[in-house]
Structures are given as structure tokens and as C-alpha cells.
Amino acid sequence: MADTGAPAGNETLLFLTDDQLRKGIEAMFFAYRGFTADPDRILSDKGYGRAHHRAIHFINRSPGTTVNNLLSILGVTKQSLNRVLRTLIDDGLVESRVGTRDKRERHLFLTEAGETLESELSTAQRNRMRSAFRQVGPEAVVGFRQVLEAMMDSDMRRHYVRLREAGE
Amino acid sequence: MADTGAPAGNETLLFLTDDQLRKGIEAMFFAYRGFTADPDRILSDKGYGRAHHRAIHFINRSPGTTVNNLLSILGVTKQSLNRVLRTLIDDGLVESRVGTRDKRERHLFLTEAGETLESELSTAQRNRMRSAFRQVGPEAVVGFRQVLEAMMDSDMRRHYVRLREAGE
């Protein structure tokens, strides 16, 4: 349990002590629970789970995306994604169009019903995020995002950045 | 999809736009993956999962905690926790002692082997957190924790704060 972070007596490296790091770890754990709580409630009422939310979110974010692209964003196996996608398609929330250039590919779109659910989910999630942001102010929000970005795996950061570029 | 955050033309409320909120949401998603990636790798090698990690973490954090307390921290059912706890006890990583004052309670402790695994897991997780913290500096870290705390459900924040008090 030795403190490997700060070489004692140093200026402002006290934020790197094991204790501070553990605070960060536990904050992530408890906050993520809150982060998913509202959508989870909405979804379970409708017989869906978090996996459906993720698919819906990223299809909405990049309409026409292929299954393969979604796969690499979500980091699950194609079989796992396929099951979720299957139910969303069968329930008429997602439309899957065979690619025109490459007929092996399926391009994914939200239907109107899909967009309705997406909006319901993201509104709930944004409300919590907005409330948190408002409580702490813009500087804290900048720090929040900086830490999160620095914590991502590099290939996840790639996806994150690509979405940023497309979205703005 | 209207921007409910900033009443347009306002001073510095632009950090509350739907777009900024969505950035925060996606940052949480991708960062949480990184956050759990290293422990997940270690655990799956040993035939354990994230549920075991959570139990080990909080038993280490509050040695002698009761099953009931752990239950409310983790937010799962006793059946679900029991399954995980059973394997940890059988594998000699956790010890369950009958309470002295109240003999209905079981007090949970890590064995030496349990502490070894805990240390391996938390070291990996701290390393990533430390690297992120170091990259962005102390002010960003403060903001990071402020947002996370504001995002927690109040009963989770209760647990978070209680751990803080005990730990310092």
C-alpha cells in the first residue's frame, strides 16, 4: 500500500497519491451507476437492456453506419450485437438496408419509432448530465472531459474523436 | 432535439448545450471501458469477473463489513452477491466470520491471497488513473471529481462519502 505517486515533500503532486487515485476510482464506479440509472429504468419497462441503448445511441449518431463499424465502437462480438439488432429490427425501431456498393454490408438507420425511443433515452441521460454540469460550472466540466479522454484506450479515443468531428 | 440548455446569446452557458452534454455522455461511455479494461483482463485469466472485483474492492476498503452493507453498496440482490462471495470464500480469497456482538451477521475479510489479488487489480487500475491524472493536472482532476459526485444518485453518494470518511 505504499504511495508510489508523490515523492514526499514535492510541490503539488499530492493529487497523484494512492488515496486520491482511489477516490477517483470509487467516484467512477458510483457515478457510472447514476449515469445509466435513468435509461435503464426506461428500457426495462419496454423489455430492452443497456445493450439496446448503446446500439440505438450510435446508430442515431451515425445513421447508415455498418454493422462492422458499430462492432468496433461497441467492442462486442458480432454475434452479440446481432441478437440485439435483431430484436430492434423486428420491433421496427431499426431499419437494416443492404449496401448498394457492397452487398455484404448492412447499413443501419433508426425508424421514426426508433428515434422516439432514442430521444426519450438521451433526454433522460442529458437531464442528469445537465444538472451535474450546472452544479459544478464550466471549468469543472472541462476538467471532467480531460480526465475521461486521458483514461480511454487509444482505439476508443479514435472512435470518440471521429464522432466529435462528424457531429459538429 | 431543441437545445433546452442555453437561452441563446447568454454569457457562458454554452457548456450546457445538448451537444456538450452528448460529448460528456460519450466520454463517460468510452472512458468507463478503459477504466475496467485492465482489471477485466487480469480477472478473466483467473476465471473471475467484474462482480468479483467489486466485492474484493469493497471488502478491502471496509474490512469486517457485513453482507448486508456490501449489498447496499453494490446494489445487487443477496442471491447474486452470494454466488460471487461463495466462490471467493471457497477459493480462499475471502473469509467470513460470524459476528461476535450479533451472531446473525457475517463479517467479511480478505485473506492474504485475497489481498494479493486486490493489490494486483487496484495497482493496474490506479496506474491508468494516475497516468490520466498526470496528463491533465490537478485542476482538471478536481473538476473530474466534482462532476462525478454531482452525477451520483444520492444514496450512492452517501456510500461514497462514508468511505471517504473512514478511509482518511
Place this chain on the structure above:
DNA sequence: CTTGGAATGTCAACAAGGCTGACATAAAGT
């Protein structure tokens, strides 16, 4: 042109870890 390999997506079966419900036991509390 054909044919073999790579890419893409689907189906089937299994495992982990959530959940509910029912029930047992022991210890406290009234």
C-alpha cells in the same frame, strides 16, 4: 473466367451474472 480466400452477417448453444420467489435457520428484539 473461375476459384479460393477474406469480409460480412446469421444461427445455435453455452456461460456469467443480474433478477424474482420461496423457504430455512439462527439470533435478536418485544
Place this chain on the structure above:
DNA sequence: ACTTTATGTCAGCCTTGTTGACATTCCAAG
């Protein structure tokens, strides 16, 4: 004595991960 609390266990279900097998499509080398 009776009730409540803390814990454990059995059975069964669901979501969402996994692997393996397979079909389709595309492309490039022969």
C-alpha cells in the same frame, strides 16, 4: 412465545457476453 432481521440456498428466468459453424458476397490470383 412471537415477530423481525440477517443470512444462506434452491430453482428458474433474462440479458448479454462468448465460440463455433455456416451462408453470402466480393475480390484478386491464376
